[in-house]
Amino acid sequence: MEQDFQSAYQEEQQRLTQVMEEIDRRLQKLQSVPVYTGHDFTEQVLEAGREERRMALGKSLQEPYFGRLDFEEKGKGERKPLYIGKIGVDREEVREYPLVIDWRAPVASLFYSFTGGEDLASYEAPEGLIEGLVYLKRNVVIRKQILERVADTFNRESDDPAVSDEFLVYRLGENKDNRLRDIVSTIQAEQDQIIRAERGKALVIQGVAGSGKTTVALHRLAFLLYQYKEQVSAEKMIIFAPNHMFLDYISDVLPELGVGSIQQRTFNDWALGMLDTDLQLAPAEDALQTWFESGAARPEVNEATPGRFKGSLVFMRLLEKVVQQLEPLSVPEGDFSPWDGAVLSRNEILHWFNEEYKPYPLAKRTERVLARIHRWVEMELKKTASAAVLKERKKKAAQREKAYAKKWPQYEAVKMYKQLFQAVKGPALPSSILEEIPVQVLKGTAADLKKNVLREEDLPALVYLHILTHDIDSGSRFDHVVIDEAQDFSPFHMALLDLFVKGHSFTILGDLSQGIHAYKGVQSWDEVSSLFDSGDTGYFALTRSYRSTLEIIEFANVILKKGVRSGITAVPVFRSGDPVRVLPYGPQGRKQHLLSALRELSAKEYRTVSVLTRTLKEAKELHAYFTEKGIDIHLIDGSMKQYEGGLSVLPVYLSKGLEFDGVIVADADEQHYAADAMDARLLYVGCTRALHELWLMYAEQLPEYVEG
Numbered sequence: 272m273e274q275d276f277q278s279a280y281q282e283e284q285q286r287l288t289q290v291m292e293e294i295d296r297r298l299q300k301l302q303s304v305p306v307y308t309g310h311d312f313t314e315q316v317l318e319a320g321r322e323e324r325r326m327a328l329g330k331s332l333q334e335p336y337f338g339r340l341d342f343e344e345k346g347k348g349e350r351k352p353l354y355i356g357k358i359g360v361d362r363e364e365v366r367e368y369p370l371v372i373d374w375r376a377p378v379a380s381l382f383y384s385f386t387g388g389e390d391l392a393s394y395e396a397p398e399g400l401i402e403g404l405v406y407l408k409r410n411v412v413i414r415k416q417i418l419e420r421v422a423d424t425f426n427r428e429s430d431d432p433a434v435s436d437e438f439l440v441y442r443l444g445e446n447k448d449n450r451l452r453d454i455v456s457t458i459q460a461e462q463d464q465i466i467r468a469e470r471g472k473a474l475v476i477q478g479v480a481g482s483g484k485t486t487v488a489l490h491r492l493a494f495l496l497y498q499y500k501e502q503v504s505a506e507k508m509i510i511f512a513p514n515h516m517f518l519d520y521i522s523d524v525l526p527e528l529g530v531g532s533i534q535q536r537t538f539n540d541w542a543l544g545m546l547d548t549d550l551q552l553a554p555a556e557d558a559l560q561t562w563f564e565s566g567a568a569r570p571e572v573n574e575a576t577p578g579r580f581k582g583s584l585v586f587m588r589l590l591e592k593v594v595q596q597l598e599p600l601s602v603p604e605g606d607f608s609p610w611d612g613a614v615l616s617r618n619e620i621l622h623w624f625n626e627e628y629k630p631y632p633l634a635k636r637t638e639r640v641l642a643r644i645h646r647w648v649e650m651e652l653k654k655t656a657s658a659a660v661l662k663e664r665k666k667k668a669a670q671r672e673k674a675y676a677k678k679w680p681q682y683e684a685v686k687m688y689k690q691l692f693q694a695v696k697g698p699a700l701p702s703s704i705l706e707e708i709p710v711q712v713l714k715g716t717a718a719d720l721k722k723n724v725l726r727e728e729d730l731p732a733l734v735y736l737h738i739l740t741h742d743i744d745s746g747s748r749f750d751h752v753v754i755d756e757a758q759d760f761s762p763f764h765m766a767l768l769d770l771f772v773k774g775h776s777f778t779i780l781g782d783l784s785q786g787i788h789a790y791k792g793v794q795s796w797d798e799v800s801s802l803f804d805s806g807d808t809g810y811f812a813l814t815r816s817y818r819s820t821l822e823i824i825e826f827a828n829v830i831l832k833k834g835v836r837s838g839i840t841a842v843p844v845f846r847s848g849d850p851v852r853v854l855p856y857g858p859q860g861r862k863q864h865l866l867s868a869l870r871e872l873s874a875k876e877y878r879t880v881s882v883l884t885r886t887l888k889e890a891k892e893l894h895a896y897f898t899e900k901g902i903d904i905h906l907i908d909g910s911m912k913q914y915e916g917g918l919s920v921l922p923v924y925l926s927k928g929l930e931f932d933g934v935i936v937a938d939a940d941e942q943h944y945a946a947d948a949m950d951a952r953l954l955y956v957g958c959t960r961a962l963h964e965l966w967l968m969y970a971e972q973l974p975e976y977v978e979g
């Protein structure tokens with residue numbers, strides 16, 4: 272066995288040396304071409320291509336590949352070792368497999384989809400289905416040109432030719448810093464299927480905590496860009512993530528995969544950008560504090576909850592009716608007269624508005640009609656013989672056109688929205704429209720809007736009012752949209768985004784078990800799928816969890832089963848660690864005990880450790896206490912733009928999407944986590960943030976869904 276390993280290592284070392292020499296030779300050749308700095312466009316394009324290649328080869332030289340697959344194509348009688356890397360490097364000879372195959376290439380899919388067995392493996396190539404036998408699947412770890420590790424995941428000629436998880440488990444056992452990383456060397460078959468799924472559909476992916484949803488979404492973007500390079504561009508692809516800190520946390524993955532320029536934004540930022548308004552959103556912490564209060568102080572969630580009503584398709588349809596009401600009120604009363612004696616009748620203007628320019632939305636229509644009126648004025652001016660009179664008329668016409676244009680409505684989204692909620696004066700709307708809005712939503716929104724307060728749940732409506740009246744300009748359309756943490760998006764959010772994306776090309780990922788924002792998100796994936804025709808949507812489930820140890824996942828699954836009564840539990844990868852510790856506060860008291868637990872856990876080799884509290888207030892208090900005791904720890908409070916890693920204290924609801932080597936859940940007791948699904952979900956989110964170690968600390972009584 273040891274001998275096999277030695278020879279495999281030597282073989283790979285030799286091969287690595289050869290490949291690095293070859294890449295270096297190519298790089299030097301490229302570097303010997305003088306950099307073009309002139310103005311010739313063709314030369315500039317060629318230079319840009321060379322620069323891209325120089326960068327790629329330079330990067331590839333450090334870690335040329337991570338995997339090897341020995342494959343014998345059916346009927347060819349020749350076994351070939353294929354080396355797979357983040358960046359493909361072609362050979363100079365044609366008709367050969369590349370020196371390094373890009374992980375996104377069709378043949379590389381074998382490396383991920385092959386799960387063992389005697390049968391022929393296959394992959395879909397441009398020329399059709401290719402079948403063959405896989406002999407070897409090997410992981411090769413190279414860091415800064417040094418071969419660090421060689422691990423066979425499958426070897427047909429060994430005594431035990433089964434695919435092993437050993438390398439995956441080794442990778443999962445590593446500690447994490449403050450950034451999510453790429454997983455190209457260990458993508459699993461179920462994840463690969465999603466990454467490589469075709470583009471023109473709305474894919475909905477339900478994935479348990481830690482199943483790699485965010486990671487898979489980012490790899491999928493890189494794949495789509497490679498596979499559909501002629502049809503999609505990076506600038507027109509976007510991933511929506513819940514907040515700025517999370518965006519910072521995931522920001523390294525796409526550059527690591529060699530992909531730049533893909534937009535990574537929050538929905539709120541995107542929407543505000545569309546609206547071009549000076550109004551600011553009310554701070555997110557306001558809503559979070561209301562909805563994540565513990566105990567009876569938390570309002571009940573129902574269909575009249577502002578986020579739920581304003582995220583519903585009922586509200587979306589209601590806005591369409593509002594805009595329909597505006598149409599007959601658009602053309603101002605009275606004829607238009609550019610100077611005394613010249614008259615353009617309102618009937619003529621109405622005809623233009625209601626017939627000729629009918630296909631345009633109201634603001635565009637207004638623009639066109641006013642332009643047409645201007646052309647009419649110019650024609651009339653041409654009929655004027657005297658230069659002095661012409662000058663006078665021109666001046667008059669300009670003044671009157673300006674005054675007349677002012678009489679037309681502006682169709683400004685915020686203003687229309689304020690009018691709907693009667694926060695400012697506006698056209699009278701039929702009572703049937705207003706009656707559709709729950710009274711508490713009507714009153715609450717009117718009060719907010721009078722104070723110029725916008726809330727995040729108002730944004731889909733505002734963007735929709737804007738596009739209903741102004742249309743979508745082609746530059747705002749996306750080639751592909753990824754929605755991460757999609758359980759927190761409403762049906763209205765998704766239906767709105769669907770108007771911006773070509774061919775329903777969506778990847779929508781989330782976990783209903785982590786639906787802690789029930790006051791605004793979806794409660795079933797049917798709410799999402801039903802937005803699309805059945806042929807335009809697909810569904811995948813990710814059930815294996817890669818983040819946490821077996822012990823942590825089994826512990827968290829109990830919370831799900833007993834507390835949320837959910838059937839979607841996680842299947843662990845067999846990576847065993849320390850048992851989960853459930854500790855009552857000792858005689859030294861709550862704060863002191865949490866402090867000693869934090870000290871103990873952070874003294875280990877871990878890079879990230881967090882203390883999760885139930886509320887923001889508790890996080891702030893503990894942060895002050897830990898700091899006073901000389902601990903260097905970050906407070907994460909919802910306004911952060913960056914995630915620093917190291918030690919953190921944060922309310923549990925802000926931990927969603929993140930992960931830490933060690934987690935201490937403070938106050939895991941009945942007072943803080945009540946016997947309802949919402950609190951159980953919160954605790955589930957908290958527990959599933961831990962990679963290696965999870966401690967729960969409590970006073971008095973544990974919730975009944977926590978195993979003591």
Ligand SMILES: Nc1ncnc2c1ncn2[C@@H]1O[C@H](COP(=O)(O)OP(=O)(O)OP(=O)(O)O)[C@@H](O)[C@H]1O
Nearest residue numbers: 454457458459480481482483484485486817818928
């Ligand atoms: N195939 C894989 N190989 C190695 N690591 C993986 C793999 N899949 C996922 N991981 C790791 O598992 C962890 C969880 O991944 P990620 O955050 O993408 O999951 P998620 O489903 O979005 O989680 P959650 O919903 O709980 O926030 C990350 O550390 C990621 O690197």
